[in-house]
Amino acid sequence: MLTSESMLSRGTHTGRRIPNPLEELTLTELRQRTSMKWRVHPEDVLPLWVAEMDVRLAPAVAEALHRAIDAGDTGYPVGTAYAEAFSAFAADRWSWSNLEVSRTAIVPDVMMGVVEVLRLVTSPGDAVVVNSPVYAPFYAFVTHDGRQIVEAPLGQDLRVSLDSLEESFLRIRQQGRKAAYLLSNPHNPTGTVHTMAELTAVAELAGKYDVRVVSDEIHAPLVLPGAQFIPYLSVPGSENAFAVMSASKAWNLAGLKAALAVAGPDAAADLARMPEEVSHGPSHLGLIAHTAALRDGQDWLNALIQGLDSNRTLLRQLLAKHLPEAGYKEPEGTYLAWLDCRYLESESQDSPSGLGVVTDVAGPTKMFLEEARVALSSGHVFGSGGAGHVRLNFATSQAILTEAIERMGRVHPLR
Numbered sequence: 001m002l003t004s005e006s007m008l009s010r011g012t013h014t015g016r017r018i019p020n021p022l023e024e025l026t027l028t029e030l031r032q033r034t035s036m037k038w039r040v041h042p043e044d045v046l047p048l049w050v051a052e053m054d055v056r057l058a059p060a061v062a063e064a065l066h067r068a069i070d071a072g073d074t075g076y077p078v079g080t081a082y083a084e085a086f087s088a089f090a091a092d093r094w095s096w097s098n099l100e101v102s103r104t105a106i107v108p109d110v111m112m113g114v115v116e117v118l119r120l121v122t123s124p125g126d127a128v129v130v131n132s133p134v135y136a137p138f139y140a141f142v143t144h145d146g147r148q149i150v151e152a153p154l155g156q157d158l159r160v161s162l163d164s165l166e167e168s169f170l171r172i173r174q175q176g177r178k179a180a181y182l183l184s185n186p187h188n189p190t191g192t193v194h195t196m197a198e199l200t201a202v203a204e205l206a207g208k209y210d211v212r213v214v215s216d217e218i219h220a221p222l223v224l225p226g227a228q229f230i231p232y233l234s235v236p237g238s239e240n241a242f243a244v245m246s247a248s249k250a251w252n253l254a255g256l257k258a259a260l261a262v263a264g265p266d267a268a269a270d271l272a273r274m275p276e277e278v279s280h281g282p283s284h285l286g287l288i289a290h291t292a293a294l295r296d297g298q299d300w301l302n303a304l305i306q307g308l309d310s311n312r313t314l315l316r317q318l319l320a321k322h323l324p325e326a327g328y329k330e331p332e333g334t335y336l337a338w339l340d341c342r343y344l345e346s347e348s349q350d351s352p353s354g355l356g357v358v359t360d361v362a363g364p365t366k367m368f369l370e371e372a373r374v375a376l377s378s379g380h381v382f383g384s385g386g387a388g389h390v391r392l393n394f395a396t397s398q399a400i401l402t403e404a405i406e407r408m409g410r411v412h413p414l415r
Ligand SMILES: Cc1ncc(COP(=O)(O)O)c(C=O)c1O
Pocket: 051, 109, 110, 111, 112, 135, 184, 188, 216, 218, 219, 246, 248, 249, 254, 259
């Protein structure tokens, strides 16, 4: 039987004591939820897949929403409060004082913002470079919009490979095509936090090959102790780039849609061409929630990050004990762990070619679901290099995390 115990941790912004947000809800309470994470699988499955967190709302966010609902303040949004809150948060948290409110646009969510920004600087048939394995919707959203994905795989160390990036840029330009580069900063699913040196080199390459960069910074507030988030637009050479950001991942607001597209100084004219209807997507309550999170939610965020850091440590210990065969490099940010589970890969009995074995790309995820009753995200949907891996969401209680890894450890290779 899983229970959650309440642990206290210290938020560092105002020094207010905030309980660890990951230890507040019991499994029984979580099972009452109606969101995707808790509804797709049967009740005996522990869901550690989609990027939702097992937390209550930060009090600052809940209070702002309650105030709006009590007042019937549910009309259309207006104004720049969200951009102002982001600008202040960025200055305080990342010492980035150049998030200019005049160079922002509200967009419904980060993925729609990415699509709309790509529409401003590319045309159907143009290339969009991504670092595989990467957040699966990058593929679907970009190709649905008529752009073509070109993969520049991450290096063995799970960091952006400047060689593979340059090779992709060069190849596309030699074909006479235009390119944009969609960067996940930090990187989902590996949790890699790009350094200033890496991002500076990226900006140099983008300048050299005339590639417009769109930096998805949805995980930016979730950088864990030991790493430092670098906003792409703070990097020299990024002046004609864009960033798309929101409070959605860090404060668990995916159901309250509102995000921000930000242009570098030389991209402001492009951003100004964004069609007006895009700004009709974010909801007023979404903007209220995200604004409150950024403005008044730093103590809660600090407590969350402490909780995630503890879970990261616990996960390392649990993996060493129960899944020592899994390949694992600790994430520097996000609440996602990327596990190489190729030791579990089975060989399909029914090879369509009849010529031998076919690896079942979703094999480990299927085995963990069917045999351990733990739901994870299958690595193969993240593109080349993802097959045989699973992505595990550790934004949950230590009790749930422990039970999940213990169960996973009891799954053994077939051969
Ligand atoms: C890198 C990345 N971008 C975008 C999203 C989705 O953001 P939104 O729901 O705002 O479209 C996610 C969700 O997990 C993500 O990890």
